[in-house]
Structure formats: C-alpha cells, structure tokens
Amino acid sequence: MATLELKSLWKEYGDDVVLERLNATVETGEFVTIVGASGCGKTTFLKMLLGTESPTRGELLLDGKPIPDEPDETRGIVFQRYSVLPHLTAERNVMLAGELESSRFLGHTFGRMRLALRNEARQMLEDVGLGHAMHKYPHELSGGMQQRLAIAQALMKKPRILLLDEPFGALDPGIRRDMHKLVLKLWREQNLTVFMITHDLEEGFFLGTRLWVFDKDRLDPQAPGAYGARITYDLPVGRDDAHTLDSIADRVDSTARALND
Amino acid sequence: MKKLINRHPGIVSRWALGLLPFLLIAVIYTAASTARLEENPNDKLLPSASAMADAMHRMAFEPSKRTGDYVLWTDTAASLQRLAIGVGLAALVGLVFGIANGAIPLFRAGLSPLITGISLVPPMAMLPILFIAFGLEELAKVMLIFIGITPFLIRDLQQRTEEIPEEQIIKMQTLGANTWQIIVRLVWPQIMPRLIAAVRLSLGSAWLFLIAAEAIAATDGLGYRIFLVRRYLAMDVILPYVVWITLLAFVIDLVLRRYSAWRYPWFHGRTA
Ligand SMILES: Nc1ncnc2c1ncn2[C@@H]1O[C@H](COP(=O)(O)OP(=O)(O)OP(=O)(O)O)[C@@H](O)[C@H]1O
Ligand SMILES: [Mg+2]
Numbered sequence: 001m002a003t004l005e006l007k008s009l010w011k012e013y014g015d016d017v018v019l020e021r022l023n024a025t026v027e028t029g030e031f032v033t034i035v036g037a038s039g040c041g042k043t044t045f046l047k048m049l050l051g052t053e054s055p056t057r058g059e060l061l062l063d064g065k066p067i068p069d070e071p072d073e074t075r076g077i078v079f080q081r082y083s084v085l086p087h088l089t090a091e092r093n094v095m096l097a098g099e100l101e102s103s104r105f106l107g108h109t110f111g112r113m114r115l116a117l118r119n120e121a122r123q124m125l126e127d128v129g130l131g132h133a134m135h136k137y138p139h140e141l142s143g144g145m146q147q148r149l150a151i152a153q154a155l156m157k158k159p160r161i162l163l164l165d166e167p168f169g170a171l172d173p174g175i176r177r178d179m180h181k182l183v184l185k186l187w188r189e190q191n192l193t194v195f196m197i198t199h200d201l202e203e204g205f206f207l208g209t210r211l212w213v214f215d216k217d218r219l220d221p222q223a224p225g226a227y228g229a230r231i232t233y234d235l236p237v238g239r240d241d242a243h244t245l246d247s248i249a250d251r252v253d254s255t256a257r258a259l260n261d
Numbered sequence: 262m263k264k265l266i267n268r269h270p271g272i273v274s275r276w277a278l279g280l281l282p283f284l285l286i287a288v289i290y291t292a293a294s295t296a297r298l299e300e301n302p303n304d305k306l307l308p309s310a311s312a313m314a315d316a317m318h319r320m321a322f323e324p325s326k327r328t329g330d331y332v333l334w335t336d337t338a339a340s341l342q343r344l345a346i347g348v349g350l351a352a353l354v355g356l357v358f359g360i361a362n363g364a365i366p367l368f369r370a371g372l373s374p375l376i377t378g379i380s381l382v383p384p385m386a387m388l389p390i391l392f393i394a395f396g397l398e399e400l401a402k403v404m405l406i407f408i409g410i411t412p413f414l415i416r417d418l419q420q421r422t423e424e425i426p427e428e429q430i431i432k433m434q435t436l437g438a439n440t441w442q443i444i445v446r447l448v449w450p451q452i453m454p455r456l457i458a459a460v461r462l463s464l465g466s467a468w469l470f471l472i473a474a475e476a477i478a479a480t481d482g483l484g485y486r487i488f489l490v491r492r493y494l495a496m497d498v499i500l501p502y503v504v505w506i507t508l509l510a511f512v513i514d515l516v517l518r519r520y521s522a523w524r525y526p527w528f529h530g531r532t533a
Contacts, residue, residue, distance in 0.1 A: 005262065052431060073437035082429045087450045087527050097436040104439070137527040157436050258351040 003028045003063065003161070003193055004049075010057035010228065011044055011104035018044050020228030022058070024212075026096045028160075031187055031194045032122050033204035033237070036214030038255035040229040042197045043080060045214070046163045049195060050075055076159030078150045078167045080197075084138045090149050097157040121156070127182055128152045129175065143170040148179065155186050162187075164196040168203070180207055201252075204237070211237045215255050288468050306496040316497040332486070333505070340471060340483040341509070343399065347406025348467050354407075355414025355450065362415065363422020364448050365440070373419070380412030384470060387412040396461060402474040409470040414456075421455040422448055454525035463518050468510060 002068055009022040026032060036042050045052040051069045060067045068074075077083070084093050098117040099109045101170040109117060123130055128148040130141075138146050147170055154162065164183075168176045184207070187194055198204050204211050213233035220226045232251070270278055294307040308316075319474060321333040358376070362369045387408055395401040433443045466497075475484030483506055490498045522529045 021282040050431065050435075052427075071431045071434035073435060076435050077431065079432075081427050083426060083432045085429055085432070085447065087525075096446070100433075100436055100438050100442050105441070107438070137530065139527060139530045153432075154435070159435065 003030075004067075005059070005061040006065075007059040007061065008057070008210055009048070009055050009060055011041065011048065012056045012228070016225035017228035019214075020230055022231055024231060024234060026193065026210075027091070028193055029191050030210055031208040032196070032210045032212055033208035034195060034197045034212045034214060035199065035201055035204045035252065036229060037252050037259055038199075039190075039259045040214050040216065040255065043165055046077070046165055046197065049161065049193060050077055073157055073161060074159055075161045076154040076157050077163040078147070078154050078165065080165040080169075084146055084150050084153060086138050089135050089137055090125060090130055090141070091118065091121050093125055093138070093149055093153050094156055096153065120246055124152045124156055125149075129178060144175060147171065148175070151179070151183070155190075156189050159192070161193045161195070164194065164198060166197050169199065183207075202250065206237075208237055211235045213252065215251055216258075219255065219258055221258055304495040305496055308500070312497045313501050316495070317501045320498065336481055336483045336486050337505075337509070339479075339481040340475065343402050343475075343482070344467060344471050346408065347403045347471070348410065348460060348464065350403070351407050351411040351414055351463070351467075352456060353458070354411050355418055358415045359418025359456075360422055360444060360448055360452055363420040363425075364444055369419070375411055376415050380416060384409035385473060388474065388477065389472075397478040400477065402471065405470045405474045406467050410467050411418055413463055413466075414459050417459045417462075418452055418456060421452060421459075425451055451528075454521050454528040457517050457521040461514055464510065464513060468506070 003090060006024045009019065010017070011019040022045075034042050034045070039235040044216045048055055049067065049072050051067060054069055062068075063076075073079075085096070088096065095112060095114075095117045098120065099114075100107055102113055102117075103109050122134065124129070126132055128151060130145060130148055130152070131147060133141060138149065141149065151164075151167060167183075168179055171179060180203075183194070186192065194208070196204075196208065198207075211233065212231050215232040216224075216227055216229050216231045217232055218227040290307070291310065294309050297304045297307050298309060315353055317333070321331060324330060325332050358372065362372055366452060384405060391401045391404050391408070395404055429447060430443060433447050438446065471482075472484030472487075475482040476488040479485040487499045489503050494497070
C-alpha cells in the first residue's frame with residue numbers, strides 16, 4: 001500500500017514558482033534522500049509534508065487522504081536550525097514525548113512512570129553519544145550535540161514519517177558515521193519512512209534506498225523564479241555508478257550558481 | 262593600547278567608578294547645605310546630615326505621640342503591601358492574558374483591540390473614577406497600580422509569546438502535544454523569566470502610581486508621609502524618605518534579578 005502520493009504538486013510564493021509538477025509515490029519503509037541546490041525548495045517540500053505549508057496546486061496524499069494540514073505525531077521532524085527546547089535539559093528534552101503522551105493534562109509525569117521514561121531517555125542519549133551531557137541545557141551544548149539531541153528527541157516518539165532537514169551538516173565525520181548507523185538502525189527497527197535533505201551527495205547515495213534530486217530543468221537566468229524545481233532524478237540507490245553521481249553534481253552546481261549569485 | 266570599546270574595568274575600578282558619582286553628589290550637597298545654614302541656621306531647604314539623621318531616628322525608633330506607631334515602619338509596611346498586591350495581581354493577569362493572546366489567535370482577535378485601547382487611557386486620569394468607584398480605601402490605590410501596569414504587562418508578554426520560534430511550537434506538535442500541553446510545557450515555562458523582566462521594568466511606574474494615590478487619599482504610607490510633611494517644608498524628613506524609597510526599589514529589583522538568574526539559568530545563559 002502506498003504511504004505517500006504526490007500528484008502534480010506545485011508550490012508558489014506569489015509569482016515565484018518554487019516547486020512544479022512533482023509526481024511520485026513513496027511506500028512505507030522507504031528512505032528517501034533529497035539533494036538539490038540551495039534555495040531550490042527542499043525545505044519547502046518538507047514543510048508541505050509536515051503540514052505547515054500547503055500545496056498551491058495538486059495533491060499530497062497520505063494513505064489516499066490529503067495529508068493533515070497541521071503538524072502531529074505521525075510526522076517527526078529535525079529542523080535545519082536547532083529545534084530542541086532551550087528551557088529543558090537534554091534528558092528532559094528526550095523525555096518530553098513520553099511525558100506528553102502519558103499525562104494529557106499536566107504534561108508532567110511522576111513516580112514510577114517518570115523513572116521508566118528517564119531510563120528510556122538515558123538509553124537514547126547514550127545511543128546518540130550524549131550520555132555525559134544528560135543534565136546540560138541546550139545552550140551549553142555545541143551545535144552538533146544539539147542536533148544529535150534533536151534527533152534523539154524526535155526518534156523517541158516513533159513517528160511513521162521522519163523528516164530530516166540537513167541533520168548532519170554540523171557534525172564531524174566520525175560522529176556523522178555513528179549517526180548514520182543510528183538512524184539506519186532505528187529506521188529498520190521502527191519501519192519508518194524517512195525523508196532526509198542533505199547537501200552531501202555521497203551521503204545521499206550511501207544512506208537511503210532512493211535518491212531524489214530537486215533541480216530546475218528549465219532555468220531562465222534573468223528570472224530564476226519563473227520556473228520551479230522538479231524531481232529530475234529519482235533513483236533507487238546502491239546500483240548507480242560514479243558517473244551518474246558526477247553528472248548530478250555538475251547539474252546541481254550550475255543551478256546553485258544561477259540561484260545564488 | 263586597546264580601543265576604548267574593548268577596555269573593561271576590573272572589579273576594584275568598577276566599584277570605584279560606580280561610587281564616584283554618588284560621592285560627588287554627597288560632597289556637593291554637604292557644601293551647599295553648610296553654606297546655606299551658615300547664612301541662616303533656620304533654613305529648611307537643605308538640611309544638614311545630622312538633622313536628617315535625627316528626623317529619621319524619630320520616625321523609625323520613637324513611637325509617634327499621636328498614634329504610638331513607629332511611623333517609618335508602618336508607612337513602609339503599608340506601601341509595600343499595596344505595591345505587592347497591585348503588582349502581584351497585575352503580574353497574574355498579565356501572565357494569563359499575555360499567554361492566551363500570544364498563543365491563541367482566536368483569543369487575540371477578540372481581546373487585542375480592547376487591551377490596546379485600555380492601554381492608551383492615561384491611568385492618572387482614571388484616578389478620580391477609581392476613588393468614586395472603590396472609595397478612598399485600600400482598593401482604589403491597589404487598583405490604580407493594577408490598571409497602570411497591567412496593559413503593559415499583557416502587551417509585553419503577548420509579544421514575547423509570539424516571539425517563541427515557530428520551530429519549537431511545531432516540534433511540540435510533532436511530539437504529540439495538544440494546545441494545553443503546548444502552553445504548560447513550552448509557553449508558560451519560557452514566559453516566566455520574561456514576566457520577571459517585564460515586572461522589573463514596570464516597577465518604576467508602579468511606584469509612581471502608588472505614591473500618587475497615597476498623596477491624594479491615604480492615612481499612612483511612604484507617599485502619604487512625604488506629601489504630609491511637605492506642608493511644614495520638612496526636607497529633613499522628605500529627603501531621607503526619598504532615599505529610603507529608592508533603596509527599597511533597588512532591593513526589590515535586585516531580588517527579582519537574582520531570583521530569575523537562579524531559577525532560569527537557561528534564559529540568562531543564552532542571553533549572556
Ligand atoms: N515564506 C516564504 N515566502 C516567500 N518565499 C519563500 C518562503 N519560504 C521560502 N521561500 C522561497 O522558496 C525558495 C525555496 O526555499 P527553501 O527554504 O525550500 O530552500 P532549500 O532548498 O531548503 O534551500 P537550503 O538548501 O539553502 O536550505 C527560496 O527561493 C525562498 O526564497
Ligand atoms: Mg533548507
């Protein structure tokens with residue numbers, strides 16, 4: 001059964017066409033990585049999946065029904081900018097999902113329930129390598145540590161669809177590899193559907209089951225907003241040769257220059 | 262040599278620099294006072310330090326002949342009580358309506374225009390109305406403080422609530438929070454240190470309204486006293502009272518600041 005269907009989806013801001021005629025079907029359990037030039041509409045696409053932006057034309061269907069137009073627990077997100085809550089320690093940030101679920105009115109838990117949540121949270125923090133920073137507030141953590149905390153927080157909720165907006169941009173290569181392992185592990189265990197934006201083409205090739213390239217196949221250098229980006233490559237990954245990677249990289253580079261100079 | 266904007270005083274020179282202006286004022290005052298008293302020993306305008314000390318000793322440690330009270334302390338207690346009730350109520354109402362307005366668009370649509378309107382009414386112009394409506398008792402004075410600062414608190418906290426990053430509100434929803442949970446787990450805890458900051462800012466006006474109300478209708482209180490003894494040109498009481506009021510204001514501000522830094526380290530750590 002199809003989880004997610006894009007039916008000639010458009011997104012425009014005023015006269016600027018950001019995305020045009022997106023058509024695709026994504027099954028439960030796929031891991032889609034998205035690459036594309038800066039400013040071509042990747043984050044905008046995630047926002048539509050999240051429900052904070054709505055398509056201007058076309059349909060975005062989840063299990064055959066229009067996707068809910070407000071965020072809810074079916075779709076977890078890790079934003080490009082840090083999305084952890086500054087007033088809670090790392091541990092409390094990770095416990096939050098459980099607390100919200102078990103106490104609809106107070107949003108706080110006590111006693112044994114709390115202890116159980118805390119133990120789960122500690123395990124998760126160990127998994128993302130933040131075991132030593134349990135009691136720190138986000139402002140006491142580095143950018144990369146905050147990003148790992150955000151991933152831990154989102155994964156605790158076990159969403160059906162996980163949206164990751166350049167989650168590993170600020171991490172060094174060693175930790176990045178550990179995070180890849182963690183995300184892949186949780187993806188398999190929880191049968192998640194993952195959409196991950198990345199600027200690192202190789203990460204896209206290596207990590208997902210499917211790679212999307214967002215690019216403007218029509219580009220008017222005088223008016224970059226006249227045409228929107230489309231999915232120009234939709235590849236099952238793992239089987240593609242280095243040549244494809246290179247030619248995608250070239251295309252994306254030239255679009256990026258046209259959009260950002 | 263570093264640029265001026267990058268040169269910071271050490272701990273000793275900071276204190277020295279901070280105290281210097283106070284010292285200067287004291288010296289100038291003493292000189293002026295001595296000069297006037299030499300010309301006319303009965304001059305009331307600039308009493309000497311010892312005259313002020315005597316007057317304060319009388320107010321603080323000798324029971325009043327008329328009522329048997331220790332005037333300074335009963336005045337202080339009466340004023341602080343009014344201030345606490347007025348500011349406390351205003352903070353509570355400001356918190357509730359600020360959060361509701363900031364977080365819930367439907368609420369905001371209904372209330373924001375009214376609150377903007379009310380905030381434009383000069384509170385002092387309301388004073389006669391308050392006296393007529395609530396009599397000359399405590400309630401009118403507390404109400405003046407309340408009416409004077411509540412609109413500011415509501416509007417400030419509404420704005421702070423609206424400034425909470427969109428990402429965090431979305432995040433809460435993806436973690437399964439309903440509107441009420443977003444308020445109790447995200448908005449309220451984040452607004453509390455901002456409430457303290459707003460109260461600190463509004464305390465200046467609160468004192469203004471308190472003293473104005475006491476000057477017009479009261480039988481005790483710091484504002485009542487200074488306006489009462491004004492009739493006798495008793496500067497030896499007025500000046501120390503003003504200093505005392507200033508000191509109280511300073512201590513309240515300090516306590517609030519310290520409490521906030523201790524209770525909400527994440528807030529002060531981030532803005533530092
Ligand atoms: N609220 C908005 N109003 C108007 N235009 C917008 C709005 N949000 C985004 N855009 C425009 O949509 C385009 C796509 O933005 P988006 O954030 O999706 O880019 P992106 O692909 O995520 O880029 P990056 O890789 O730099 O994060 C940009 O040209 C941006 O100016
Ligand atoms: Mg983006």
